[in-house]
Amino acid sequence: MPTTPSQPSQAPKSRSNPIRLIAIVLLACIVLLGLVVLITWLIVKPKRLVYTIEDGSIQNFNLTNDHLSADFDFVIRSYNPNKRVSIYYDSIQATVNYNDQTVAFSGVDPFYQRHRNVTRFDVKFTAHSTALPSSVSNDLQLEKRSGKIQFDVWLKARIRFKVGAWKSRHRTLRVSCAPVLEFSRPKNLKRTYCYAEI
Numbered sequence: 001m002p003t004t005p006s007q008p009s010q011a012p013k014s015r016s017n018p019i020r021l022i023a024i025v026l027l028a029c030i031v032l033l034g035l036v037v038l039i040t041w042l043i044v045k046p047k048r049l050v051y052t053i054e055d056g057s058i059q060n061f062n063l064t065n066d067h068l069s070a071d072f073d074f075v076i077r078s079y080n081p082n083k084r085v086s087i088y089y090d091s092i093q094a095t096v097n098y099n100d101q102t103v104a105f106s107g108v109d110p111f112y113q114r115h116r117n118v119t120r121f122d123v124k125f126t127a128h129s130t131a132l133p134s135s136v137s138n139d140l141q142l143e144k145r146s147g148k149i150q151f152d153v154w155l156k157a158r159i160r161f162k163v164g165a166w167k168s169r170h171r172t173l174r175v176s177c178a179p180v181l182e183f184s185r186p187k188n189l190k191r192t193y194c195y196a197e198i
Contacts, residue, residue: 046161049087050079051175051194053153054120058181063144066137068103072096072125074153074179080113087113088160090170096125097152099136103127108155123153147184153177159198173198 055075062069080087092108104125113119132140143149155175161168177194 046085047081049173049196049198050081051155051177051196052077052079053177053179053189053192053194056179056181056189056192058149058183061144061183063137063141066132066134067129068127068132068137068140069129070104070127072104072127072151074123074125076121076123076153076155076177078113078119078121080115080117080119082115084115084163086115086117086162088162088167089113090158090160092155092157094123094125094156095154096127097154098132098140098149100152101132101136103130103132103151108157144183148180148182150178150180153179153194171198 053074054077057073059071059073060069089108089111091110094106094108095102096104096106104127106123106125108121108123111119111121140149153176155173157173157175158170159173160170173196175194175196177192179189179192181189
């Protein structure tokens, strides 16, 4: 009985998966955007921000029964040395500390700093009967008798960089300073250089 030759089976038509295509396009866009940001960042080469305390004073100092009351006033200088990078300061929190104990809080109004710009701002703090551990209070009292006290001034800011029309996501800037206040001449504080990191 003659056999009918079998016809070759046809391969199934390949069908493009639209979801897979969209995923590939999105991944390519993300990689491309990341490369653009990285190349821009390497070209710009942002320099470290420079902070100093230009002046400072302490008044109405009163330490009684391990409770501190005092008024602090600091003039802080911010320098942006970058040629192309400007900075948005969206929020700034400031504290005065002694032996890692926070004694007063304050804040700074948001501002925009252009490239190669110097901005000075006055930060006032008030300690209202702030409770201190006995050991910290004793050390503070001893330094007060010597006529000089070293406090720590810390800034914590949410900032954004701007290069041309591009703006970065929020970053956290931390600045730490250790000014020495002299009670004999409270308005004659030597310039104190700070450490800034992002």
